[in-house]
């Protein structure tokens with residue numbers, strides 16, 4: 230999409246204006262009915278085509294000029310971003326792109342240098358994380374924050390009050406359960422059954438596998454009956470046996486009317502479940518659109534691959550080709566099995582299992 234269409238300043242990393250087969254040109258083609266096979270028109274989600282900062286028909290989050298730097302590093306520098314309601318949006322980008330920092334800012338776990346954002350029309354900048362959760366916007370963490378020394382049920386009960394780690398003493402000892410105890414317990418039982426953790430209800434969370442802890446963290450987040458669920462690398466550390474179950478749970482959040490925003494390096498997962506993809510690089514949004522279009526976007530390919538320009542991330546052939554290329558490229562810092570960018574084991578094999586998550590699993594066992 231051109232700046233004339235969006236009214237936005239072109240991003241220097243946005244290659245859409247430099248020709249080639251891009252999200253912008255694909256969307257333009259969709260608008261003129263010259264749609265390539267396999268290209269999903271963006272009209273139902275975006276009102277003005279695709280491209281960084283494009284307007285959505287029904288956004289649940291609208292963010293403007295959100296910046297956060299650490300020392301000299303501009304970790305986040307997002308001019309405009311809208312997250313579409315009732316959709317599954319993937320936030321992707323190479324390591325260090327600013328995805329987790331943006332999650333932290335939006336959910337009140339970090340404070341921006343500048344910027345404003347709204348959740349369902351309510352201003353959220355500078356709102357504390359536990360209030361953000363109560364307002365219906367919850368998140369999970371790259372490294373799960375379930376409390377190992379509490380049982381699965383106790384973790385769930387905490388979810389009904391605050392985000393993890395907060396007001397623990399108040400929640401446990403000052404009668405917060407009170408009248409609501411039965412209701413909270415009943416709600417937790419339903420969610421635990423749904424996530425197949427009911428048989429573990431009295432086990433310490435520390436005894437769960439990495440994947441089960443991810444499920445518990447997701448189930449616990451649902452205790453506040455959120456409208457927006459933000460998942461930071463939900464597949465990292467998940468064993469193949471639980472991959473499908475986790476994917477099904479994420480899809481069912483949408484079926485139940487929730488909006489999902491997730492950070493993920495596993496492109497198989499992104500292609501399979503995302504309705505919309507936002508790509509960050511060096512703190513900025515460099516592309517967005519439907520998965521089939523975005524993964525052919527030159528800015529995305531550049532951001533991920535550096536010199537590997539000829540690779541198409543839009544289908545499994547392209548991914549396999551890329552995996553082969555990267556395997557023979559010592560200079561590449563992304564795209565290896567260990568980094569989990571491509572999840573070359575794929576959805577079939579349970580998605581990416583990052584070195585970091587493997588270490589975490591080991592630490593928490």
Ligand SMILES: Nc1ncnc2c1ncn2[C@@H]1O[C@H](COP(=O)(O)OP(=O)(O)OP(=O)(O)O)[C@@H](O)[C@H]1O
Nearest residue numbers: 299302303304322323324325326327328329330331
């Ligand atoms: N607390 C911090 N102190 C200093 N630098 C930080 C801090 N948090 C993030 N950064 C830096 O900000 C940049 C963005 O990091 P961030 O973790 O948000 O990226 P990311 O896209 O989530 O990466 P990954 O995919 O590896 O998780 C990186 O350069 C990172 O080193």
